[in-house]
Amino acid sequence: xxxxxxxxxxxxxxxxxxxxxxxxxxxxxxxxxxxxxxxxxxxxxxxxxxxxxxxxxxxxxxxxxxxxxxxxxxxxxxxxxxxxxxxxxxxxxxxxxxxxxxxxxxxxxxxxxxxxxxxxxxxxxxxxxxxxxxxxxxxxxxxxxxxxxxxxxxxxxxxxxxxxxxxxxxxxxxxxxxxxxxxxxxxxxxxxxxxxxxxxxxxxxxxxxxxxxxxxxxxxxxxxxxxxxxxxxxxxxxxxxxxxxxxxxxxxxxxxxxxxxxxxxxxxxxxxxxxxxxxxxxxxxxxxxxxxxxxxxxxxxxxxxxxxxxxxxxxxxxxxxxxxxxxxxxxxxxxxxxxxxxxxxxxxxxxxxxxxxxxxxxxxxxxxx
Amino acid sequence: xxxxxxxxxxxxxxxxxxxxxxxxxxxxxxxxxxxxxxxxxxxxxxxxxxxxxxxxxxxxxxxxxxxxxxxxxxxxxxxxxxxxxxxxxxxxxxxxxxxxxxxxxxxxxxxxxxxxxxxxxxxxxxxxxxxxxxxxxxxxxxxxxxxxxxxxxxxxxxxxxxxxxxxxxxxxxxxxxxxxxxxxxxxxxxxxxxxxxxxxxxxxxxxxxxxxxxxxxxxxxxxxxxxxxxxxxxxxxxxxxxxxxxxxxxxxxxxxxxxxxxxxxxxxxxxxxxxxxxxxxxxxxxxxxxx
Amino acid sequence: xxxxxxxxxxxxxxxxxxxxxxxxxxxxxxxxxxxxxxxxxxxxxxxxxxxxxxxxxxxxxxxxxxxxxxxxxxxxxxxxxxxxxxxxxxxxxxxxxxxxxxxxxxxxxxxxxxxxxxxxxxxxxxxxxxxxxxxxxxxxxxxxxxxxxxxxxxxxxxxxxxxxxxxxxxxxxxxxxxxxxxxxxxxxxxxxxxxxxxxxxxxxxxxxxxxxxxxxxxxxxxxxxxxxxxxxxxxxxxxxxxxxxxxxxxxxxxxxxxxxxxxxxxxxxxxxxxxxxxxxxxxxx
Numbered sequence: 001x002x003x004x005x006x007x008x009x010x011x012x013x014x015x016x017x018x019x020x021x022x023x024x025x026x027x028x029x030x031x032x033x034x035x036x037x038x039x040x041x042x043x044x045x046x047x048x049x050x051x052x053x054x055x056x057x058x059x060x061x062x063x064x065x066x067x068x069x070x071x072x073x074x075x076x077x078x079x080x081x082x083x084x085x086x087x088x089x090x091x092x093x094x095x096x097x098x099x100x101x102x103x104x105x106x107x108x109x110x111x112x113x114x115x116x117x118x119x120x121x122x123x124x125x126x127x128x129x130x131x132x133x134x135x136x137x138x139x140x141x142x143x144x145x146x147x148x149x150x151x152x153x154x155x156x157x158x159x160x161x162x163x164x165x166x167x168x169x170x171x172x173x174x175x176x177x178x179x180x181x182x183x184x185x186x187x188x189x190x191x192x193x194x195x196x197x198x199x200x201x202x203x204x205x206x207x208x209x210x211x212x213x214x215x216x217x218x219x220x221x222x223x224x225x226x227x228x229x230x231x232x233x234x235x236x237x238x239x240x241x242x243x244x245x246x247x248x249x250x251x252x253x254x255x256x257x258x259x260x261x262x263x264x265x266x267x268x269x270x271x272x273x274x275x276x277x278x279x280x281x282x283x284x285x286x287x288x289x290x291x292x293x294x295x296x297x298x299x300x301x302x303x304x305x306x307x308x309x310x311x312x313x314x315x316x317x318x319x320x321x322x323x324x325x326x327x328x329x330x331x332x333x334x335x336x337x338x339x340x341x342x343x344x345x346x347x348x349x350x351x352x353x354x355x356x357x358x359x360x361x362x363x364x365x366x367x368x369x
Numbered sequence: 370x371x372x373x374x375x376x377x378x379x380x381x382x383x384x385x386x387x388x389x390x391x392x393x394x395x396x397x398x399x400x401x402x403x404x405x406x407x408x409x410x411x412x413x414x415x416x417x418x419x420x421x422x423x424x425x426x427x428x429x430x431x432x433x434x435x436x437x438x439x440x441x442x443x444x445x446x447x448x449x450x451x452x453x454x455x456x457x458x459x460x461x462x463x464x465x466x467x468x469x470x471x472x473x474x475x476x477x478x479x480x481x482x483x484x485x486x487x488x489x490x491x492x493x494x495x496x497x498x499x500x501x502x503x504x505x506x507x508x509x510x511x512x513x514x515x516x517x518x519x520x521x522x523x524x525x526x527x528x529x530x531x532x533x534x535x536x537x538x539x540x541x542x543x544x545x546x547x548x549x550x551x552x553x554x555x556x557x558x559x560x561x562x563x564x565x566x567x568x569x570x571x572x573x574x575x576x577x578x579x580x581x582x583x584x585x586x587x588x589x590x591x592x593x594x595x596x597x598x599x600x601x602x603x604x605x606x607x608x609x610x611x612x613x614x615x616x617x618x619x620x621x622x623x624x625x626x627x628x629x630x631x632x633x634x635x636x637x638x639x640x641x642x643x644x645x646x647x648x649x650x651x652x653x654x655x656x657x658x659x660x
Numbered sequence: 661x662x663x664x665x666x667x668x669x670x671x672x673x674x675x676x677x678x679x680x681x682x683x684x685x686x687x688x689x690x691x692x693x694x695x696x697x698x699x700x701x702x703x704x705x706x707x708x709x710x711x712x713x714x715x716x717x718x719x720x721x722x723x724x725x726x727x728x729x730x731x732x733x734x735x736x737x738x739x740x741x742x743x744x745x746x747x748x749x750x751x752x753x754x755x756x757x758x759x760x761x762x763x764x765x766x767x768x769x770x771x772x773x774x775x776x777x778x779x780x781x782x783x784x785x786x787x788x789x790x791x792x793x794x795x796x797x798x799x800x801x802x803x804x805x806x807x808x809x810x811x812x813x814x815x816x817x818x819x820x821x822x823x824x825x826x827x828x829x830x831x832x833x834x835x836x837x838x839x840x841x842x843x844x845x846x847x848x849x850x851x852x853x854x855x856x857x858x859x860x861x862x863x864x865x866x867x868x869x870x871x872x873x874x875x876x877x878x879x880x881x882x883x884x885x886x887x888x889x890x891x892x893x894x895x896x897x898x899x900x901x902x903x904x905x906x907x908x909x910x911x912x913x914x915x916x917x918x919x920x921x922x923x924x925x926x927x928x929x930x931x932x933x934x935x936x937x938x939x940x941x942x943x944x945x
Contacts, residue, residue, distance in 0.1 A: 052839045073845035085836035089858030098854070099844035146840075158836075376848055380763045383756040387819040388778040391785060394793035401792055410796065457677050460670075470932050471681045474688070477928035477935060479877035481894040482921045485901060486687045489694075489707045489910065499706035530684065538936055591786045594879040598898060615788045620884060625792060632788040643784055 002061070003028040003154055003186040004049065009058030011044055011210075018044050020210040022058070026188065026203075031180050034190045035197040036207035037233070042190045043158060045207070049188065050156055051075050063153045073102070075154075078147035082159040084139045086131035086146075093127040096146050117149045120179075137168050144179070157189040161196065173199060194234045198222065206230045223356070228284060228365040231358060237289050237322060242330035243362065244285035246278045255285050255359070258328025265307055265328040267354050274369035275359050283368065286358035289322065292334035294342075295349030304351035311342045325350065395636075402629035410625055419630035428617070429631065432609040435521050436638070439610065440589040443528045444582055450529060451536025451581070452574075456566065458537070459544045469541070473534035480531070484598025487527040488514070491599075517607040520600055524592075524608060527599055532588065536581045543577040544570065576653070583646045590639050611635045694914035695719065702910045715911060722915035726900075735916050737889060738896035742876055743923075744807050745892055749814035750871040754864060756815070757822020762856050764823070765830035766838050767848065776827060782820030787880055790817075798885055805890050810882065814875045821874075822867050825941055829863035830856065862934075869931050870938035873924045893920045 004026040011019040018041045026032050034042040047053035049060055051072035059066050067075050086095050096117060100110045118124045121141045131139060140160065147155055157176075161169045177200050180187055191197060197204045198218045205215040206229075214226035225231035231239040245256045253275055257265040269275065275283070293299075295306055312331070313324040316338060323334045323342060334350055342348040359368040402420070405413045423429050454472055458465050475483055490496040493512035501509040513519035547570050555569045593612035600608040602617075615635060619628030694702060695718050696711040724734035760779075764772045794813060795804070803809030833856070841851045882892040891899070897920055900913065928935055 047839075050839070050843060052842065072839075072843045077843065079840065079843050081836040081840060083834050083836050085834065085840035087837065087841070087855050089855065098841070098846070102845035102850065146844075376763075379756060379759045383816075383819055384760050384775050384779060384823070386816055387782065387823070388775055390790070390793075390816060391778060391782050391820075394790045395785065397793045398789045398791075410792070454677070454680065457673055460673055462670075462673060462677065468677055468681055469936075470928075471684050473932070473936060473939075474925070474928055475684070476939065477873055477924045477932075478921050479879065479894050479924070481877075481879050481897050482917050483687065485897060485913075485917055486691050488901075490687060490690060492707075495702075495707045495910070497706075497708070500708040503705055530687070534684075535939060538940060542940060587784060591788070594894070597879070598901075612786075612788060615791070616880075616884075619791060629792055632786070632791070635786050636789055639784065639786060 002026060003030070003063060004188065005059075005061040006045075006049070007059045007061070009045070009048065009055050009060065011041070011048065011053070012056045018210050019048075019055075022210075022212055024205060024212065024215065026186065028186050029184050031177075031187045031189065031200055031202045032205060033197040033201035033203075034188065034205050034207055035194055035233075036192065036213075038192055040207040041210040042192075042207045046156055046158055046188065046190045049154075050077055050079055076152050077154045077156055078150040078152040079156040079158065080143045080147050080160045082162055084131070084143040084160075084163075086139060086142055088131055090130075091127065092123065092129055092131070092134070092142050092145075095131070095142060096149050099146065099150055113149050113151075117145045120148065121145050136164050137172065140164065140172055144176075148179075148183075153186065155185050155187045157187060159191055160189075162191070162193070176200065195236065198234070204234075206233060208233070224367060225286075225358065226367055228286075228360050231286050231360070231367075235288060237333045237335075239286045239288050239358070240292075240327070240332040241284050241286045241360070242327060242332060244283055244328075246275060246281060246283050246359070248279040253279055255283070255357075256328075257285060257330060261329055263309075263326070263328060265309075267305060267352065267357075269354065269357070271355070272359065272369045278359070278361070278368055282362050284360040284362050284365075286360060287332070287352070288356065289333045289335040291353040291356050292325075292327075292332065292336075293351045293353075294336040294340040295351055296340075297337070297351040299351065299353040299355070305354055306349050307352055308347050308349050310347050311344055313344055314342060316341075398629050399633055401625055402633045404626050406625040406629070408623045408625070415626065419626045420634070423614075423618070423627050423630045423634065426614075428606055428609055428614050429611070429634075431606055432611045432614045435608060435610055436590065439521055439524055439528075439592070440586055442522075442525045443589055444585045446525065447529045447533045447536050447585055448578065448581060450533040452540050454533065454537040455540035455544055458541055469534075469538070472537055475531040476534055480594035481598045483527060483531055484595045487523065487530075488599045491523045491526075514600065515604055517604055520604060520607045524596055524599060527595060528589070528592070531595070532585065536585065539577050539581050540574060543574045547573055579646070579649065583642060586642045587639060590635060590642070611638070691914045691917055694910055695722075695918050697911050699909045699911045703908070707910060718911045718915035719919070721912045722919055726909065726912050726916075735893055735896055735900070735919060738891055738893040739919065741807060741886075741890060742892040742894070745810045745814065745882075746872055746875045749811045749818060749875050750868055752811070752815040753818030753822045753871055754867045757819055757867060758826045758857075758860060758864065759852065760819070760823050761826025761828075762830050762852055763848075765827045766833060766835065766856070776823065779820055780824050782817060783824065791880075791884060794881070794885065805886050807886075807890065809885055810892070813881055813885070814871075814878070818871050818875065821870060825867045825870070825938065826860075826863055828941065829860070833859065865931060866934045866938045866941065869927055869934050872927060873935065876924050 002025050004024070006022050006024040009019055009022040010017065022045060034045060036042050044053060048055050049062075051067065051070060055068065059068055061067065062075055062077065087098065090098065093114065096114055097110045100113065114127075118127060121144060123138070123141050123145060126134060126138055126142065131142070134142065143160065160176075161172055164172060173196060179185075180200075189196075189200065201218055203215065203217050204221045206213045206221060208229050214221055214230045221230060221234055225234060225239065228241055231241060242257055245259050247254045247256055251268060253269045253272060255267045255269060257267075298304060307327065309325040309327055311323055311325050315322040315324075319338065321336050321338050321341070323336055325332055325334055336350075360366060361368055401410055403414055403416065404411055405415045458468060462468075491511075491514040493499065493515060498509060498511040501511070513523050551569060552565070555565055560569060591612055592610055593616065596602060596608055596610055596613060602609045602613050611631065612635065615628055615631045618624045618631055690708055693709065693711055694707055696714045696716070697709065698715045698718075701712060702709075722734055724736045726732065726734055763769065764776050798804040798809045803812065837855060838851060841855055846854065877894060878892070879894040879898075883895040883898065886892070886895065897917065900916060
């Protein structure tokens with residue numbers, strides 16, 4: 001059964017259309033991440049699912065029931081907020097039990113549920129404290145405790161980690177993922193951080209300008225981005241996208257970057273049959289930085305294509321080195337081994353993995369192959 | 370509907386009463402000002418006759434001239450006093466809290482009380498002049514309270530004493546909110562204390578200055594209690610102010626139409642101050658958004 | 661050299677502020693001292709002087725002895741009137757302002773910013789524009805010359821300030837708190853009682869002090885809508901100075917003035933910080 005179905009949902013504020021006909025089906029037990037830049041409509045969508053905002057058109061179904069006119073408290077959902085939204089005047093215990101108190105749950109039952117959640121999140125020692133006496137990570141845990149104690153059909157997370165420092169964010173990321181694996185809850189998680197999306201999601205919905213650009217599992221989103229926006233948004237550094245021309249010779253299709261220049265790059269494609277109609281036309285050539293490596297690299301046993309390219313800048317990060325280079329005159333980033341240190345200005349050999357490139361239509365910006 | 374009754378009673382009834390009475394009462398007073406009402410409100414239309422007779426009356430003319438003099442003198446002097454006090458208090462001096470409380474306490478007291486007290490102090494037969502005479506300087510004169518030409522200045526004195534503290538409080542808040550890095554940068558540039566205030570700190574205060582001017586003007590325009598207690602418009606009608614004229618016409622001479630016309634004139638004077646201010650605030654806000 | 665000029669400028673600063681402070685305190689000192697001098701002593705000298713012996717009887721006379729018009733009960737009944745107007749009007753306007761400010765800032769509804777804009781206009785609109793309509797309304801409802809009438813007026817007009825104060829305070833509360841509570845199943849009033857009100861003491865103190873001071877010190881409505889025994893103490897003081905103009909009793913009058921000023925002065929002494937906050941909050945609207 002679908003835990004959440006969104007049909008033709010749109011939202012307009014005065015002249016501004018923030019959501020344009022969203023359709024999403026989320027299965028029970030899935031961890032769905034809505035990701036996109038700020039202003040893409042992801043938080044509005046979450047608020048509409050929660051019942052905190054109203055849709056201009058379309059329907060929201062939770063657990064098979066249309067909830068458009070159901071108030072938030074009756075939707076069988078729980079929500080974790082970016083600012084945690086812990087009630088400042090209540091203790092941790094009261095924060096967690098407030099919802100049950102509102103629903104008139106018996107005291108004994110409240111205590112039992114509270115004890116369960118406190119044990120699960122290891123916040124027993126904090127129950128008597130006020131939110132102001134908690135650290136950022138502890139507040140985050142309490143906010144999750146408040147959601148968990150409801151045992152709802154659907155958990156909604158609204159950028160819950162963005163107020164934490166980098167180290168804590170990684171810890172909490174793992175903790176949330178572990179929690180999901182343990183209790184098998186259905187989670188919808190909003191973030192602008194594509195790494196959170198990649199690491200936690202079972203499925204990612206990439207949003208931009210009020211439209212779901214792609215809704216698929218993380219590997220698919222990364223490997224086959226539906227369009228240029230997704231290609232450039234997911235991954236850090238993002239996918240290189242450079243204008244190119246698709247040609248063909250006896251051996252099949254060939255991508256030409258910087259055609260006619262002395263440093264023109266020609267890459268033969270194998271297994272890109274879908275690109276056949278584009279032969280003789282302009283395309284956008286996409287390649288992940290990790291598919292451009294130092295010249296010695298061997299990609300899965302195959303002889304790589306070697307390209308000599310001028311190096312513009314080198315950014316060592318320790319684990320790897322990012323190189324800004326020119327590919328047929330176009331800027332591109334490569335992710336190379338830290339043992340190799342090409343100097344800026346030098347022309348160095350680079351190995352390209354051509355099995356994992358993407359071609360996009362320059363007009364529609366959609367993935368061709 | 371029944372379930373929402375508490376909400377309706379506690380939000381809508383008070384809010385609507387408040388909003389509706391402000392609009393309706395204003396329109397009502399404006400309407401009365403066009404009727405020939407005297408002792409009781411009556412219907413009828415006399416056009417601008419009430420306005421012309423108010424404007425032609427000596428009472429109103431004196432009140433209006435007094436307002437111009439009192440308003441400008443009071444606003445300028447209280448602004449200057451408040452700014453100087455604020456700068457002095459900003460010098461990290463000891464007892465700042467006590468001093469601030471002293472300069473502000475008159476605001477917590479009724480104008481009736483302070484007006485009465487000042488009427489004693491300024492009364493030549495009772496107050497300062499009498500004291501100096503008793504001390505032996507018998508030619509000393511400080512009798513503005515009974516001097517037709519100078520009496521308005523007694524109101525200026527009392528008003529400055531009462532509300533300079535307000536200007537001081539706002540200026541002090543402004544001085545304290547000047548970016549500390551700005552001051553450090555000016556120090557590194559070698560600015561001395563005088564240059565620091567003139568070139569760096571005071572220029573940041575002008576939005577506050579405008580706010581203070583507008584609020585003090587608004588106070589000056591509606592001044593009533595203070596004059597009532599201090600001079601009651603006298604000697605004669607030398608210290609009449611618009612608010613006293615309104616009250617006099619409405620409740621002592623029972624000329625409701627004219628009283629309403631005088632009240633509307635007061636409102637127009639106030640709008641002449643507030644509308645440019647509102648426009649300025651609007652522009653400021655728009656600029657802040659676009660910046 | 662530098663140190664000496666620094667030291668002398670410090671001395672100058674202290675000298676100036678002390679002189680100004682003395683001038684600011686002088687009127688208060690004069691009234692306090694006069695309230696302890698006999699009428700005869702004042703009549704012989706000036707209003708400014710040190711009491712020869714402390715005439716505490718002035719306070720007794722001012723409180724319950726001397727005559728205003730035909731009644732000889734001191735200012736006690738008028739103080740009581742002021743209290744009976746000020747206390748309920750302060751409580752009503754503060755509570756209603758808090759609920760309305762909460763609804764406007766955190767609950768939002770259609771037209772909320774319009775209503776808010778109109779209500780706060782009341783801060784600027786001169787009272788004179790409302791005098792005649794209030795007169796007519798009070799007369800037609802039979803509330804003319806009653807304390808209830810004054811409570812009604814001050815409650816409604818006070819809303820302009822209390823709504824402004826509370827709304828500006830509540831807008832700083834994150835919307836997410838309300839959303840979380842709504843998902844938890846709390847309604848409008850439960851959220852107000854359990855979440856908003858516990859956060860409100862700072863602003864409620866400001867509002868209460870502001871309202872109390874303003875209503876207690878108010879004169880125009882008191883003198884217009886009440887007469888004789890129904891008047892608040894500000895109006896009675898004016899009547900008193902008129903009544904005793906022939907035979908001045910400055911000692912007793914000073915004591916009466918002190919008594920009338922005492923409630924707001926005491927509140928200022930205790931909660932001055934909050935009073936100033938209200939003063940500046942109204943200014944930076």
